[in-house]
Amino acid sequence: MDLIRITRILSALSIAMGAVAIVAPVMVADMFGLSFQPGTNIGFGEVGALYGGNFIGLGLIGLYATRSNFEEGGLLIAAIGIVWLCIAGGRLLVMLTRMSDAGGAFGWLSFLIEAAWGAAFVLAARSRTRLV
Numbered sequence: 850m851d852l853i854r855i856t857r858i859l860s861a862l863s864i865a866m867g868a869v870a871i872v873a874p875v876m877v878a879d880m881f882g883l884s885f886q887p888g889t890n891i892g893f894g895e896v897g898a899l900y901g902g903n904f905i906g907l908g909l910i911g912l913y914a915t916r917s918n919f920e921e922g923g924l925l926i927a928a929i930g931i932v933w934l935c936i937a938g939g940r941l942l943v944m945l946t947r948m949s950d951a952g953g954a955f956g957w958l959s960f961l962i963e964a965a966w967g968a969a970f971v972l973a974a975r976s977r978t979r980l981v
Contacts, residue, residue, distance in 0.1 A: 853977060856929075856973040859966055859969060860908040860929075864912075866904045871905075874893045910928075927971055930969070930970030934967035944956050
């Protein structure tokens with residue numbers, strides 16, 4: 850399977866994950882160990898915006914950038930990869946400075962997935978740039 854196809858699959862997964870965050874914010878918050886403050890609904894908006902809107906946006910840009918007739922797609926694909934690598938880097942820094950609070954198997958698994966997604970997009974961008 851080529852890297853562009855992988856980025857399309859990851860982009861579609863990102864859109865699906867974002868949609869779940871918008872439709873079921875409590876489930877997503879529970880999965881990440883977050884809780885909503887009683888008496889306010891602002892947390893629902895934050896989960897929808899950060900986990901929903903961001904993931905949908907990254908996925909849509911990824912699908913748009915992988916069109917075969919889009920010459921500048923490699924730059925957008927690289928940008929998505931950098932965003933995912935920054936997400937992984939932020940998680941890693943928090944885990945290293947607050948290990949007892951943010952580490953654990955779920956934290957390390959999330960870091961590895963985010964870093965792998967970022968690497969896949971960066972590598973796909975490099976291969977895409979060479980093809981154009």
